[in-house]
Amino acid sequence: MYVAVKGGERAISAAHAWLDETRRGDPAVPELTVAQIEQQMGLAVDRVMAEGSCHDRFLAALAIKQAKGDLIEAAFLLRAYRTTLPRFGASEPLETTAMRLRRRISATYKDLPGGQVLGPTFDYTHRLLDFALAAEGSECPAAPEAASPVADVPRVTELLAREGLMQREATSEAEPGDLTRQPLTFPAERPVRLQNLARGDEGFLLALGYSTQRGYGNAHPFVGEIRVGHIAVEFTPPELGFPIELGEIGITECQMVNQFKGSRTEPAQFTRGYGLVFGHGERRAMSMALVDRGLRARELDEDITAPAQDEEFVLYHSDNIEATGFVEHLKLPHYVDFQSELENLRTIRRTAEQARQEAAE
Amino acid sequence: MTITVVPPAPSTLEGYNFAYLDEATKRMIRRALLKAVAIPGHQIPFGAREMPLPYGWGTGGIQVTASILGPTDTLKVIDQGADDTTNAISIRRFFTRVAGVATTEHTAEATVVQTRHRIPERTLREDQIIVYQVPQPEPLFRLEPRRMETKRLHALADYGLMHVRLYEDIARLGHIAKAYDYPVMVNRRYLMSPSPIPAFDNPKMHRMPALQLFGAGREKRIYAIPPYTEVRSLDFEDHPFRPIRAPHACALCGSRDTYLDEVITDDAGGRLFVCSDTDFCAERQADSAKEAAE
Amino acid sequence: MTGLTPGFADPALDAQASFRAVLEAMSRPGRIQRTGSSLHLPAPLGQATAAVLLALADADTGFAHDAGAAAEAWLRFHCGMPLVPAGEATFVLATGAPPALATLCQGSEEEPQASATLVIQVAGLAEDEGWHLTGPGIETEHRLRVDGAPEGFVAAWAANRAGFPCGVDVVLCAGDRLAALPRTVMIAEG
Numbered sequence: 061m062y063v064a065v066k067g068g069e070r071a072i073s074a075a076h077a078w079l080d081e082t083r084r085g086d087p088a089v090p091e092l093t094v095a096q097i098e099q100q101m102g103l104a105v106d107r108v109m110a111e112g113s114c115h116d117r118f119l120a121a122l123a124i125k126q127a128k129g130d131l132i133e134a135a136f137l138l139r140a141y142r143t144t145l146p147r148f149g150a151s152e153p154l155e156t157t158a159m160r161l162r163r164r165i166s167a168t169y170k171d172l173p174g175g176q177v178l179g180p181t182f183d184y185t186h187r188l189l190d191f192a193l194a195a196e197g198s199e200c201p202a203a204p205e206a207a208s209p210v211a212d213v214p215r216v217t218e219l220l221a222r223e224g225l226m227q228r229e230a231t232s233e234a235e236p237g238d239l240t241r242q243p244l245t246f247p248a249e250r251p252v253r254l255q256n257l258a259r260g261d262e263g264f265l266l267a268l269g270y271s272t273q274r275g276y277g278n279a280h281p282f283v284g285e286i287r288v289g290h291i292a293v294e295f296t297p298p299e300l301g302f303p304i305e306l307g308e309i310g311i312t313e314c315q316m317v318n319q320f321k322g323s324r325t326e327p328a329q330f331t332r333g334y335g336l337v338f339g340h341g342e343r344r345a346m347s348m349a350l351v352d353r354g355l356r357a358r359e360l361d362e363d364i365t366a367p368a369q370d371e372e373f374v375l376y377h378s379d380n381i382e383a384t385g386f387v388e389h390l391k392l393p394h395y396v397d398f399q400s401e402l403e404n405l406r407t408i409r410r411t412a413e414q415a416r417q418e419a420a421e
Numbered sequence: 422m423t424i425t426v427v428p429p430a431p432s433t434l435e436g437y438n439f440a441y442l443d444e445a446t447k448r449m450i451r452r453a454l455l456k457a458v459a460i461p462g463h464q465i466p467f468g469a470r471e472m473p474l475p476y477g478w479g480t481g482g483i484q485v486t487a488s489i490l491g492p493t494d495t496l497k498v499i500d501q502g503a504d505d506t507t508n509a510i511s512i513r514r515f516f517t518r519v520a521g522v523a524t525t526e527h528t529a530e531a532t533v534v535q536t537r538h539r540i541p542e543r544t545l546r547e548d549q550i551i552v553y554q555v556p557q558p559e560p561l562f563r564l565e566p567r568r569m570e571t572k573r574l575h576a577l578a579d580y581g582l583m584h585v586r587l588y589e590d591i592a593r594l595g596h597i598a599k600a601y602d603y604p605v606m607v608n609r610r611y612l613m614s615p616s617p618i619p620a621f622d623n624p625k626m627h628r629m630p631a632l633q634l635f636g637a638g639r640e641k642r643i644y645a646i647p648p649y650t651e652v653r654s655l656d657f658e659d660h661p662f663r664p665i666r667a668p669h670a671c672a673l674c675g676s677r678d679t680y681l682d683e684v685i686t687d688d689a690g691g692r693l694f695v696c697s698d699t700d701f702c703a704e705r706q707a708d709s710a711k712e713a714a715e
Numbered sequence: 716m717t718g719l720t721p722g723f724a725d726p727a728l729d730a731q732a733s734f735r736a737v738l739e740a741m742s743r744p745g746r747i748q749r750t751g752s753s754l755h756l757p758a759p760l761g762q763a764t765a766a767v768l769l770a771l772a773d774a775d776t777g778f779a780h781d782a783g784a785a786a787e788a789w790l791r792f793h794c795g796m797p798l799v800p801a802g803e804a805t806f807v808l809a810t811g812a813p814p815a816l817a818t819l820c821q822g823s824e825e826e827p828q829a830s831a832t833l834v835i836q837v838a839g840l841a842e843d844e845g846w847h848l849t850g851p852g853i854e855t856e857h858r859l860r861v862d863g864a865p866e867g868f869v870a871a872w873a874a875n876r877a878g879f880p881c882g883v884d885v886v887l888c889a890g891d892r893l894a895a896l897p898r899t900v901m902i903a904e905g
Contacts, residue, residue, distance in 0.1 A: 068509075142471070143472075144438075146443070246569045247569070372569065376568075384475065384476075385475035385476030385477040386556070386639055392500070392537075393500060393507075395501055395683075396601070396618075396680070396682070397538060399697075400600035400621065401601070403600065404665060407665070444727060445775075447731075448775075449775065459897035459898050489738065491728065491735060572825050576825040577824075611880075647743075647897070648742055
């Protein structure tokens with residue numbers, strides 16, 4: 061006699077217990093602390109904050125620990141937490157010229173006001189595995205410090221704009237849309253597109269940005285400027301009527317300079333692709349800037365031929381929390397639909413076989 | 422019938438609102454639900470939130486259920502027709518934790534049934550609501566992936582694309598080859614995805630006494646069918662809609678008119694068929710056992 | 716803000732119960748639901764009217780009304796909805812003669828959901844007599860008697876219904892009772 065499968069509840073509990081055990085790994089190895097992750101896996105924390113759409117280094121580090129280092133899972137944990145938080149209001153817009161810079165480079169000028177500041181970068185390191193890091197307890201010598209901090213650093217794009225060579229961005233006092241509260245609608249306004257990209261999957265943005273360099277979208281990008289550093293976030297409580305500082309967050313900004321051949325109404329000039337992300341995320345900010353420029357095709361009256369110019373394609377597929385959920389949902393049972401397909405296929409084959417036999421007779 | 426309702430837990434999850442969602446989110450979803458009922462079959466975009474379960478795993482259904490559920494409700498959750506499939510258990514657990522709501526496995530005892538991929542065999546009543554988990558609310562998506570375009574087609578009630586697609590099946594295969602997620606016309610106006618239920622279940626949607634609500638979390642759409650509303654599976658006069666089921670009897674209860682799962686019993690072609698609706702099947706088995714004993 | 720009486724005693728559960736009453740009413744046009752609320756309200760607000768708005772209106776829903784200063788202060792304190800002209804409102808409350816349906820938000824062919832919900836406070840509601848209602852949500856026919864229905868409403872409703880999928884949805888409130896008329900319902904006078 062066939063007995064239907066049961067015991068799902070116990071199986072789930074057992075699976076979760078096993079998950080906890082594998083997370084801890086060999087108990088002989090000391091347990092990671094959240095502070096260690098936050099300090100020593102800082103770029104992972106930055107990515108999780110960006111894709112988790114929530115600037116909180118401690119929570120992001122905790123999520124990484126809980127997710128066993130799976131960064132998309134960690135971003136998902138952070139998002140699911142974020143969505144339950146009460147909303148007190150919106151901060152004042154950030155003025156990134158006021159950033160406390162750690163790094164600032166431009167690829168369009170050899171030297172410029174404020175100078176080229178390399179900061180803590182992998183650029184120009186030789187990618188040789190450093191076996192010294194395998195030994196624990198080695199002292200890390202302090203990095204040499206510049207005599208004077210970086211101050212008064214104008215934006216490269218602003219230098220161009222003053223000459224009329226860089227298109228000025230349209231200004232608007234309108235409240236920007238918010239994807240965490242309203243669904244995407246098309247055509248999507250640029251603020252909404254940028255919000256989508258800022259939270260988007262780094263790999264997806266990277267691949268799309270890359271594709272624009274390879275002829276899919278006809279981009280001719282230059283890195284006008286990359287800025288990495290900290291900036292104060294201010295909030296104006298309605299009862300006070302003036303802004304108060306809430307604290308500092310780390311951000312990376314990229315302004316990509318692109319050609320624009322001009323139109324009947326506008327002379328040829330440069331146009332901007334813009335990237336702004338939480339933490340230190342140059343690859344993400346640059347990719348975002350490339351894709352942002354690609355998505356401006358409609359507004360700049362360019363032919364839409366490439367994936368990176370296709371608003372619906374990009375914005376509907378950039379979110380790795382949505383994407384991973386739907387790809388992984390294929391693990392869920394689908395046997396009811398599969399059964400329907402089976403019967404359907406059997407019927408089709410039977411019909412075809414009958415037709416073949418009738419033809420043969 | 423024995424009463425198997427699990428009583429509500431004394432308290433809900435600490436630090437979270439009743440039914441998880443904050444009140445502003447619930448209001449937004451509730452407003453969308455009311456408009457959905459007023460425009461049967463029309464997809465309404467809503468600001469779906471991240472849930473603590475992944476997108477694609479029922480977040481739309483969960484958000485709808487969380488927005489309608491109250492302390493006097495009794496919730497049943499099924500996946501593939503069964504109460505004890507892992508994701509159904511996980512969702513039921515979620516609502517027990519965050520809403521402390523009573524749960525049941527018996528369709529007859531439920532006031533709210535959340536489902537993935539099936540409609541219970543037992544006819545739903547006026548005092549029940551069924552909430553469908555929907556992975557892809559747009560019935561035209563395989564024919565036109567752009568939502569800007571499909572929105573326009575719905576506005577014009579231009580469903581020629583779908584008719585052509587179904588007619589091509591007939592021309593090529595002799596009949597319509599859509600076995601699940603078979604498109605329906607609601608109240609003669611909107612083409613609607615019934616969610617990936619088998620086409621076998623489509624007729625149950627027609628003039629159902631219960632309110633039917635649909636939630637797509639990842640795609641951020643809500644839609645609804647009011648009670649007693651006309652729901653027609655698309656077909657052609659010379660090729661009427663035919664619901665498909667395996668032509669067998671249930672190995673457990675003997676039913677010949679329910680939807681069956683195929684179970685592989687060995688690696689030598691052995692198989693048998695059992696009801697997909699586990700509650701319905703168990704009730705039939707209990708009834709026949711009682712009759713045998715009398 | 717002194718002298719304002721409280722809103723829902725339990726904001727989560729009372730809002731849920733009120734919403735379910737409206738959902739049931741909208742799903743079964745003409746069937747009368749009770750909100751069962753006992754709020755201390757400024758005139759002319761009725762129990763059902765207040766419960767419906769507390770449950771559904773907030774800072775995201777533009778609001779227009781004719782209910783006077785005391786009701787406005789109470790509703791805006793508890794719901795925080797912005798006041799807008801009736802032609803732009805998500806919720807319109809009429810305690811007297813309501814504005815013409817055609818002057819309210821109708822939604823568009825692509826977004827018919829972007830239409831107004833008109834809450835009309837009437838003198839009384841009764842089932843099994845009065846109007847004959849048919850349409851989605853109704854097995855064969857529902858009857859609904861509306862005491863103090865706006866003049867010319869049935870004719871205006873036919874025009875509203877003809878605009879489907881666009882159109883206004885109506886919630887009728889009398890005391891703690893309410894009934895709803897989604898844009899799909901057909902009304903024939905009894």
